[in-house]
Amino acid sequence: MRSSAPKSRPAFAQEIARIRASYPERFTNRARSLKLALCLGGGALLTGLAMWWLDFSLVRIANGLGRLADFSLMMFPPSTGDRLGLYLQALFETLAIAFLGTLVAALLAFPIAFLAAKNVVPNFFVHFGARRLLDVIRGIDTLIWALLWVSVVGLGPFAGVLAIACSDFGALGKLFSEAIETADRRPVEGVASSGGSRLQQVRFGILPQVVPVIGGQCLYYFESNTRSATIIGIVGAGGIGVHLAEQIRVLNLQDVSFLVLMILAAVTLIDVASSKLRASLIGRRPIPLG
Template sequence: MTERTRPSLRRTALADLDALRARHPGQFRTDWAGRLRVAAVLAGLFGLAAYGMWALDFSLGRIVHGLGRLGGFALEMLPPSAGGRFGVFLQALGETLGIAFLGTLTAAVFAFPVAFLAARNVVPNPFARFAVRRGLDVVRSVDVLIWALIWINVVGLGPFAGALAIACSDFGAFGKLFSEAIETCDRRPAEGIAAAGGSSLHRIRFGLIPGVLPVLASQVLYFFESNTRSATIIGIVGAGGIGQYLTELIRVLELKQVAFLVLMILVTVAAIDWISGRLRRAVIGGAGR
């Protein structure tokens, strides 16, 4: 492109732009009302954040002052030490993994059939589907820590209460996720089975379930990884596992043993994340072949 052709191209582009403005004036008009709405929403959010900081007594000075204490705690945690209780801690960690595994598996097994009742392409009756969905919402709205406190008062202290707490908490979440996976599943296999004269059970068994199983398995693996951390938290309230030792050691300021337990949890969660990630890719990749 030469220097002589550039001005002519620029004039042509400006002429085209003027023609577009003439034909579509509304597209080039500044939407001041929309901009004011966006500015009002942003101002409201900032105002709400400022009020929340004031109501919660947020103080930057307290944070800066607390950093010194936090550094002191960090120094007291070094070097991490099991204090001669490595075998006890390892057994408690295995108990935590057992709580997470049994709770996740129990929730998935019970949520699997209920999810079909909440799926629009399986149960066309809106009233029955509404009742199932709202029931799942009620179960899911209660946090796992609250479920742990409830089951501790029902069955007593220990890992059994922890597994029941995770199962109840995940039942509602699995029911919602499974039903959404069933609704978004490819309908062509089920329609083909129905066209061939298959019953509703045949359509579910051979048309829907094979298509959603890889997605459901991936979700269960992810929840098992997440529930390993949850099992640690509920152990703090007496639901067994390594969390019980963690809270006791924090109370007596045995910070080196606390650091050792935290390292054990971190290594375990990282290993589960790596293994479950490979399994998820294998399950989804195998289903796609």
């Protein structure tokens, strides 16, 4: 059976005219198109200005690719230089820094998150002050915290733990408070209707909803902090970053490649384990496409 013939040009033009008449704001909103054009033009102008100000040069990148290839060849084969035990101890120290830093940050952020949640503390000044405190602490990068704590408590992993704890305290506090604010109101209303106090509403109405989410966020930050602990080790905050910076400084690139592979292997294992733990905590599995 033959398909119906396509619409003629006059009929098609009439259909377009009908759509334009039905939705005039979609076709005649020139202000929106002008704003979009201005935004795109402004973005392109800022990008060009930033590239000029920072002396961005594709020629320099092309010239550096040869040196990068030479350094890559010098990194193989990876070697421990008879320091395998020392490197493994430093790797476990990095994992310990990431774990303790995340744990301390989560324990400190948990009570502050309830103060920062509007649905738990209706007082504007309390949750506004708590949110600004989290913003200020979160606004300082982990590396800066590491430099500060190295100056205060000296070199070593203790400074690394404090740096990660301070940085993650602000970030986790914000995430925890948002999870609390987006909790379903129906369980809370059910506890309130049965005569439960405000504390019981939080305990039995909100906590069962947010604890799996908070646990998943903590696992993700532990995985991320494994990489952060490597970076802050370069400034003297302990861990494998100390040895990585030392070997880069003396251009012992075979040891550098071995240390990088160790870090990648550790991050991959933590990623796989934390993904499974997050899935078991939240109770959801990825939905396959198709």
